[in-house]
């Protein structure tokens with residue numbers, strides 16, 4: 434057994450966060466313990482994201498911080514995993530002389546073996562091959578105990594949608610769903626360990642099980658998970674509007690544990706741009722689904738993702754995006770400036786819009802969304818909301834934090850014994866990203 438320390442930094446989405454949990458488990462199994470400073474580590478790993486911005490360049494820049502440590506301690510092992518590693522592959526070893534290891538999105542399970550090899554032979558290595566369906570499905574190790582109230586459970590991996598701007602299908606591979614029995618077992622186990630809220634995770638959970646006629650639909654899976662005793666709250670992410678079925682919409686009216694929130698990215702309010710994005714729905718189809726969600730669950734709140742500055746997106750297209758934001762009234766939106774990603778179809782599209790125009794539109798969208806968000810969250814002022822308490826807040830001594838059904842953080846004073854319970858909290862102050870509240874004594 435080793436008696437060594439590792440330092441891990443994670444970038445990007447919830448997928449990467451779950452992958453990092455797996456990395457931690459695997460490394461602990463081979464005798465590494467986690468530390469929170471790179472200076473004290475024998476092994477440094479970056480779990481990277483390439484979905485937006487100049488991700489590759491940023492990773493290279495980030496790695497530069499570790500060079501002085503490696504110069505002082507040449508036995509230090511430095512590795513890069515995740516989507517940038519998948520995309521760049523062996524090239525990263527050529528570009529960064531002090532990098533020892535590159536591992537892709539399908540190769541996490543190989544980490545113990547790769548690290549042992551480097552320890553023994555001091556040979557640099559990279560593993561970025563995509564694995565076939567069967568091999569990948571058998572890779573999920575048992576989840577180790579973590580004392581957290583909320584846990585994520587992967588139901589599917591990869592994506593087959595090939596939205597024209599998106600790198601994900603290229604770096605995460607084809608879509609596969611985990612057998613529903615495995616998902617249910619895992620949720621049952623996590624609830625036994627103390628989890629109260631589960632988020633089912635996938636790039637597009639709505640297409641769960643569609644490749645296998647014998648498998649449950651995602652709505653059927655939700656119903657089964659909803660029935661697990663001891664579970665209090667259920668969420669899922671992310672939903673692709675084109676695959677949001679009536680059966681799934683109906684779950685918001687019938688499943689008592691399903692939170693009244695859905696993240697439903699629309700990306701653009703212009704049919705012309707949606708087509709160029711290869712999104713597979715029109716604005717009216719999207720709005721129709723939103724209307725049905727609101728009808729079945731009037732208190733539902735939506736969040737979304739929006740891309741500004743897609744190639745050839747003009748003022749009229751952009752105005753349609755603003756109109757959609759006004760119409761749907763999202764509680765929150767993640768807004769992104771389009772950034773061309775290597776290998777994607779959109780990266781080859783001509784663009785006639787200036788950078789300055791794009792930036793100005795982005796700022797206008799942000800302003801509008803801030804106003805809408807503020808109006809919606811202000812509705813909570815003075816209300817008593819059920820809050821599932823997740824832990825001790827960073828706000829100060831004696832402060833706890835939890836979330837409302839709408840996934841809004843609520844900070845309030847209370848005893849740590851409340852962690853894991855759902856308690857009534859009266860919202861006293863609405864901040865930009867969270868609420869301040871007071872515990873209502875029963």
Ligand code: 5AD
Nearest residue numbers: 484598599698738739769770771772
């Ligand atoms: N440029 C800008 N935003 C992007 N996203 C994905 N790819 C790109 C890109 N190339 C955004 C989408 C997606 C979210 C996770 O990231 O809005 O829903």
Ligand code: SF4
Nearest residue numbers: 592594595596599601
């Ligand atoms: Fe990317 Fe589209 Fe797949 Fe989402 S659905 S991961 S945006 S390709």
